[in-house]
Amino acid sequence: MRVLFAALPAVLCFAQEADLPGQLARLQRLPTDQVRSLEARLAMDPAPSDKKAYHQLHLAYVLASRLSTEDPKASKALVEKSLKTFEAAPDPESRALVAGLLGLKIGFSPMSGMTLGPRAVGLLDQALALRPGNPRITLLRAIHLLHTPAFVGGGVKVALPLMEEAVRLAEAEAKPADPWLPSWGLIESLGWLALAQVEAERLPAAQQTVDRVFTLDPANGFVTRMVLPRLQGKGK
Amino acid sequence: MLAVLLQAALELSGVILGPGGKPLPGAQVEAAGRQTQADGRGAFTLTLEGSGPVEVRISAPGMEAQARLGRPGEALLVLLSPAVQGAMVEVVEGSGYSSQEGSTSTLSRLEIYTTPGAAADVMQAAKGLPGVSNASEGAELYVRGGKPEEVGIWLNGGRLARPFHHPNTQGGIFSAVDTALVTRVDFVPGAFSARYGDALSAVLDISTDQANPVASNTLLVTIPTQGFAAERPVGEGLLRASVRRSDTVLLDKWYGLAQTFEESPLSHDAQVNWQQPLGTGRLIATGLYSQDHLATDVTIANLKDSYHNRSETRFGGLQWAGTVFGQAGLTLAASEGQSHITWTFNQWGIDQQERSRSARAELTLPLGDRLTLEGGGDLDRTHVDPQGQVPFNLANWNPAAAARNFAYGFDATRTGTYLTARLLLNPSWGLSLGGRQDHYGLEQETTRDLRATLSWLIREGMTFRLAGGTFHQAPLLTQVDPHAGNPELKILRATHALASLDAAWKGPVAWNLRMEVYRKDYDHLVVQDPVLRFVSSGRGYAQGADLLVKASTSGWRGWIGYGYLDTQRKEDLQTTLGPAPTSVPHNLTAVSSHTLAPGWELAGTFRYASGAPVTPVLGATPDPGGGWDPVQGPQYSDQLPVYHRVDVRLTHLFSRWGGNWVVFGEVMNLLDRHNAASYSYTPDYTVRRVNESYFSRRILVAGLSLGW
Numbered sequence A: 001m002r003v004l005f006a007a008l009p010a011v012l013c014f015a016q017e018a019d020l021p022g023q024l025a026r027l028q029r030l031p032t033d034q035v036r037s038l039e040a041r042l043a044m045d046p047a048p049s050d051k052k053a054y055h056q057l058h059l060a061y062v063l064a065s066r067l068s069t070e071d072p073k074a075s076k077a078l079v080e081k082s083l084k085t086f087e088a089a090p091d092p093e094s095r096a097l098v099a100g101l102l103g104l105k106i107g108f109s110p111m112s113g114m115t116l117g118p119r120a121v122g123l124l125d126q127a128l129a130l131r132p133g134n135p136r137i138t139l140l141r142a143i144h145l146l147h148t149p150a151f152v153g154g155g156v157k158v159a160l161p162l163m164e165e166a167v168r169l170a171e172a173e174a175k176p177a178d179p180w181l182p183s184w185g186l187i188e189s190l191g192w193l194a195l196a197q198v199e200a201e202r203l204p205a206a207q208q209t210v211d212r213v214f215t216l217d218p219a220n221g222f223v224t225r226m227v228l229p230r231l232q233g234k235g236k
Numbered sequence B: 001m002l003a004v005l006l007q008a009a010l011e012l013s014g015v016i017l018g019p020g021g022k023p024l025p026g027a028q029v030e031a032a033g034r035q036t037q038a039d040g041r042g043a044f045t046l047t048l049e050g051s052g053p054v055e056v057r058i059s060a061p062g063m064e065a066q067a068r069l070g071r072p073g074e075a076l077l078v079l080l081s082p083a084v085q086g087a088m089v090e091v092v093e094g095s096g097y098s099s100q101e102g103s104t105s106t107l108s109r110l111e112i113y114t115t116p117g118a119a120a121d122v123m124q125a126a127k128g129l130p131g132v133s134n135a136s137e138g139a140e141l142y143v144r145g146g147k148p149e150e151v152g153i154w155l156n157g158g159r160l161a162r163p164f165h166h167p168n169t170q171g172g173i174f175s176a177v178d179t180a181l182v183t184r185v186d187f188v189p190g191a192f193s194a195r196y197g198d199a200l201s202a203v204l205d206i207s208t209d210q211a212n213p214v215a216s217n218t219l220l221v222t223i224p225t226q227g228f229a230a231e232r233p234v235g236e237g238l239l240r241a242s243v244r245r246s247d248t249v250l251l252d253k254w255y256g257l258a259q260t261f262e263e264s265p266l267s268h269d270a271q272v273n274w275q276q277p278l279g280t281g282r283l284i285a286t287g288l289y290s291q292d293h294l295a296t297d298v299t300i301a302n303l304k305d306s307y308h309n310r311s312e313t314r315f316g317g318l319q320w321a322g323t324v325f326g327q328a329g330l331t332l333a334a335s336e337g338q339s340h341i342t343w344t345f346n347q348w349g350i351d352q353q354e355r356s357r358s359a360r361a362e363l364t365l366p367l368g369d370r371l372t373l374e375g376g377g378d379l380d381r382t383h384v385d386p387q388g389q390v391p392f393n394l395a396n397w398n399p400a401a402a403a404r405n406f407a408y409g410f411d412a413t414r415t416g417t418y419l420t421a422r423l424l425l426n427p428s429w430g431l432s433l434g435g436r437q438d439h440y441g442l443e444q445e446t447t448r449d450l451r452a453t454l455s456w457l458i459r460e461g462m463t464f465r466l467a468g469g470t471f472h473q474a475p476l477l478t479q480v481d482p483h484a485g486n487p488e489l490k491i492l493r494a495t496h497a498l499a500s501l502d503a504a505w506k507g508p509v510a511w512n513l514r515m516e517v518y519r520k521d522y523d524h525l526v527v528q529d530p531v532l533r534f535v536s537s538g539r540g541y542a543q544g545a546d547l548l549v550k551a552s553t554s555g556w557r558g559w560i561g562y563g564y565l566d567t568q569r570k571e572d573l574q575t576t577l578g579p580a581p582t583s584v585p586h587n588l589t590a591v592s593s594h595t596l597a598p599g600w601e602l603a604g605t606f607r608y609a610s611g612a613p614v615t616p617v618l619g620a621t622p623d624p625g626g627g628w629d630p631v632q633g634p635q636y637s638d639q640l641p642v643y644h645r646v647d648v649r650l651t652h653l654f655s656r657w658g659g660n661w662v663v664f665g666e667v668m669n670l671l672d673r674h675n676a677a678s679y680s681y682t683p684d685y686t687v688r689r690v691n692e693s694y695f696s697r698r699i700l701v702a703g704l705s706l707g708w
Helices: A002-007 A010-016 A020-025 A032-044 A049-070 A072-086 A092-108 A110-130 A135-147 A156-172 A186-199 A203-216 A221-235 B002-009 B109-114 B122-126 B249-254
Strands: B011-017 B028-031 B034-037 B043-047 B054-059 B066-070 B075-079 B151-155 B184-188 B202-207 B216-222 B225-234 B237-247 B261-278 B281-300 B303-324 B328-345 B348-367 B371-391 B403-406 B410-426 B429-440 B445-459 B462-473 B492-505 B510-529 B533-552 B556-571 B574-578 B586-597 B600-609 B617-622 B628-632 B643-656 B659-668 B676-681 B688-692 B699-707
Touching: A020 A032, A020 A049, A032 A049, A032 B011, A032 B066, A032 B075, A049 A072, A049 A092, A072 A092, A092 A110, A092 A135, A110 A135, A110 B659, A135 A156, A135 A186, A156 A186, A186 A203, A186 A221, A203 A221, B011 B028, B011 B054, B028 B043, B034 B043, B066 B075, B109 B122, B122 B184, B122 B202, B249 B261, B261 B303, B281 B328, B281 B676, B281 B688, B348 B403, B510 B556
Parallel strands: B011 B075, B151 B202
Antiparallel strands: B011 B043, B028 B034, B028 B054, B054 B066, B184 B202, B216 B225, B216 B699, B225 B237, B237 B261, B261 B281, B281 B303, B303 B328, B328 B348, B348 B371, B371 B403, B371 B410, B410 B429, B429 B445, B445 B462, B462 B492, B492 B510, B510 B533, B533 B556, B556 B574, B556 B586, B586 B600, B600 B643, B617 B628, B643 B659, B659 B699, B676 B688
């Protein structure tokens, strides 16, 4: 792989100098084109495969989420492929992402929620039991609850406190010494919290959360695309 | 110098990578009406007329194309992934049904659980597929004119010989495999892979391998069945276990069946699975135990007496599946099964112990993107020890009639090797070519089979398949018994040919359609012989068409499976080619499931089958030893009345008190149809009576499942 770097055009070698783990931590806030670039950079990065595995799964989760409305067929194929590759991932953070992929799969076929839903919840609960207080797992659990119908124990009312908890945990989390360890979560949790607040008709609180997101990340795509239109729609 | 900088400002450059981050030479790059190809290092450069952003399309054969936004002067780094499966033909053997999402399937776990009348049982659910007969209420599978013993059943790589509860009553009422632990089911009703030996008609391959380990508990309480299943990750391993008990005593009391049962059907089963990462793969240990008994007053032919049945099955299997040499898949499996079946009826009865061991080694070797080889070997060794006697002519149960006596144990062995090549000819065409050789020790015969399937992806979502081959299976152990049968019998042979069309449409209403026509020719079927007991002079054929239509919208899903069958066999007492017990020309299953409100499902199933053939009794003659012997008409020239049944189920799913609840109420046989299972007679055969099937009256069952 190092031989390949030497053979690359100078302009690409320049691109390699950017901090890849740092960019991976900002993954969910990047435009889809940049996410795809990161996917390629990660594939050719000489880091050990065990360090890269989590980020490959995270990339697949993010891309599948984005494609789920634009290109459901490609999204479904990516979900299936990623589940096959990562379904037996042992670390709790990866298991939580596998649960996220199962959640996307349920979205393609809601009836499958009867069998896949408890499995996804089981993976998330297990991940939380192994890593209590982990902000990313807490956020993924909250997202799953948000998308679960209220009659089977989900909905915005139960998801909202968990979103707030994810934000608190992300604020308190120290940056890991190993840059390859997962370290995303604060801005993402705030974005989802804002969305849940809008859904719960807590519009002033949602506006405050949106302002907080824009202070940290002025061009946040998730809030711009997903939260603001809903907030403005309900505010009218 | 300035010219060089300006040139760079108009150049779009980048690198295209394929799987594993390796350069992808030859990848096509198009932008602003211009195009180029990536060089040997995967790099490309494209000169544009302007310096603004442009949409760039990157593609390569067999890869998913990507559209990206490119800006001259900035490098583009692109990783292409292999094309979505489905845009490329799937190279498979035969034309089967799988529980995997995306297949033309009516065997998903959800459907097994929620189809009314299927009793959440894998094999009862498989009976709804076209080509499988509805004529009996048992869980045994009569596939395309074949007998149940022609279907090979595998559990986690091990051959499962007797997976039924109450095996001698109307074809085994339920399977002994608990659906709660089942993760995948593959059912292939014809032209199946060369990896499966000693099966003449179809294969049912069940897996309990669970890839997403979680801690969970499931409690099942219904009127006839209670069960508990649990899953516990232990270290890197996963323990899954279930226990079930089924007792129909309440149903029998409520519905007036109690007077016929001295002991209501009672069954227990337990299943344990242990999964553990080991080396480059995963070890799966499977244990299964099932036990059942009943005692009832019945009339068989003209003899009324008490029938007692007791059976016990043990199965243990070990399977390791993993990778070797980087990319080759290796599966090693070994299993042992023991069964003990006892039944008595008047002076007749059998006490049979059977012990079978099997082992398999299989290597899957991908050779590039287009060719995969799968090959291996398997062996079975069965020891059977039957004791007792049955009527020589199974239509005459007169205690004075001639008997076939079983008194000695014997062994039967089989060793086989097989190889299958799956070749992707191009994205639309695929060919699977396989062969296997088996040596049967008791019969001292070696058989060879050639099997092939040609697949053509007509367009996305529509596949046409042509498949065929030869299939061998040993005769029943009772027929090759060296002391009570004929060990010189030849190995049974079937030749399959089929053509199928699968089509799927997505939209507000999602549709799946499968049409299949088939022909199956049998040789060396076993015919009764007054001197040699059995001879291999039989033959037969089965031909027909199967149709499956499946549709779903956001609030409704349903499917219809219809099979037309024309079959004749020269077998058993049928000494010329003629109708067989499996000659049931029309079979229909229709299922409709509606979401009434979130969490509320109303579903109904309608089953229809032509009446099963029976041999008429024209009269009777007194037997010198006492009693009456029947005078039979032409074999299977009469038939039972048409079978049909409607089952309706209301299911409520909700989450409360920390658990996921499924509560259901089901009316089985809503129309109170008194379906016939067989005919019986008065002692002198002057009056014929109908023996009704078990579910031959309207029955209300209810229950709940709680998962936490």
